[in-house]
Amino acid sequence: MGKKKTPAINSSSTADIAFLLLCYFLMTTTMGSQTGLARRLPPMPNPNEKVEDQKVNRRNIIIVRITSSDRIMVGSEPTDITQIKDKVKEFLSNPNNDPNMPDKELKHIEGYKDVMVSKGVMSLQNDRGTTYKTYIAVQNELVKAVNELRDEYAIANFGKPYLRLSEEQQGWVKKAVPQIISEAEPMDVKANR
Amino acid sequence: MSKFGGSNSKKDVPGISSGSLSDIVFMLLFFFMVTTQMRETENKVMVKIPEASESVKLERKDLASYINIGTPIRSLQAQYGTDARIQLNDSFKTKEDIRNFVASERESMNEADRPLMTVCIRADQDVRMGIISDVKQELRRCYANSIMYSARKPAE
Numbered sequence: 001m002g003k004k005k006t007p008a009i010n011s012s013s014t015a016d017i018a019f020l021l022l023c024y025f026l027m028t029t030t031m032g033s034q035t036g037l038a039r040r041l042p043p044m045p046n047p048n049e050k051v052e053d054q055k056v057n058r059r060n061i062i063i064v065r066i067t068s069s070d071r072i073m074v075g076s077e078p079t080d081i082t083q084i085k086d087k088v089k090e091f092l093s094n095p096n097n098d099p100n101m102p103d104k105e106l107k108h109i110e111g112y113k114d115v116m117v118s119k120g121v122m123s124l125q126n127d128r129g130t131t132y133k134t135y136i137a138v139q140n141e142l143v144k145a146v147n148e149l150r151d152e153y154a155i156a157n158f159g160k161p162y163l164r165l166s167e168e169q170q171g172w173v174k175k176a177v178p179q180i181i182s183e184a185e186p187m188d189v190k191a192n193r
Numbered sequence: 194m195s196k197f198g199g200s201n202s203k204k205d206v207p208g209i210s211s212g213s214l215s216d217i218v219f220m221l222l223f224f225f226m227v228t229t230q231m232r233e234t235e236n237k238v239m240v241k242i243p244e245a246s247e248s249v250k251l252e253r254k255d256l257a258s259y260i261n262i263g264t265p266i267r268s269l270q271a272q273y274g275t276d277a278r279i280q281l282n283d284s285f286k287t288k289e290d291i292r293n294f295v296a297s298e299r300e301s302m303n304e305a306d307r308p309l310m311t312v313c314i315r316a317d318q319d320v321r322m323g324i325i326s327d328v329k330q331e332l333r334r335c336y337a338n339s340i341m342y343s344a345r346k347p348a349e
Contacts, residue, residue: 036313
């Protein structure tokens with residue numbers, strides 16, 4: 001027969017299309033990675049051991065309270081959420097060496113130098129009725145305050161923002177500007193306290 | 194061979210059909226689609242994760258175990274009510290079950306990785322802190338001290 005065979009449709013590109021789809025799914029499923037705020041909880045005190053009083057000097061502690069109606073108090077004054085960061089930053093850095101603000105101590109950082117490290121501790125207290133959203137927002141502000149202080153430290157000492165430092169330098173900065181957030185045992189925070 | 198020696202030899206040898214290649218790749222694709230769906234446990238609580246601009250990536254995803262806290266999904270509300278509940282693996286649990294959950298999660302890990310275990314608390318943003326404090330206390334009791342509050346970066 002003189003009938004010519006029609007050439008088959010080139011199907012090699014279907015593989016490419018399928019590969020693209022595959023890559024798409026591979027990407028999107030790994031892209032949904034978990035993000036969040038990492039914390040370490042303090043170990044549960046052993047009831048058999050005598051609890052030694054971990055007295056932290058009053059001036060070294062800043063208390064952030066969230067009441068059951070989601071109002072925020074820093075120290076004893078009601079504060080808006082946008083102001084927490086500045087208050088905490090001022091507290092932790094203590095630029096004027098105010099006696100009511102945290103002590104600094106000279107600490108040697110391995111491989112680096114001796115630096116003045118603030119002893120400030122942020123204590124976060126919440127009520128059982130506080131909403132999680134507010135709690136996370138406040139946590140976020142505290143972390144932001146520390147991150148900005150680290151950034152400032154990095155720029156002052158290394159001339160670069162924190163994220164662009166080498167891993168070793170980041171470790172030093174982390175030690176020079178520690179992030180100590182104490183999440184208190186659950187207690188009821190009275191709105192009028 | 195005489196078969197190829199004849200006049201037929203002028204004809205083109207048909208190329209290797211690559212049509213099946215796409216089938217193989219599609220099979221791979223389906224494999225990934227299915228497994229990635231299977232890994233996530235079915236959510237029985239509605240969780241709208243709060244926003245936090247300073248959230249960081251979870252470093253070792255394989256070392257994380259998840260605790261979901263939120264109100265039950267609509268189809269289960271008739272059965273379980275609308276109060277915030279704790280979901281571990283695939284079912285609703287109470288806070289007393291966290292101890293067993295942590296123990297079994299720890300058991301399924303490499304010995305070397307056990308101290309690095311992170312518990313990821315995925316809680317709805319409208320949940321009250323009471324239930325989360327309970328969970329935290331329970332976690333402290335079972336020495337799962339490394340936790341992570343699940344949060345997402347706000348869209349810029």
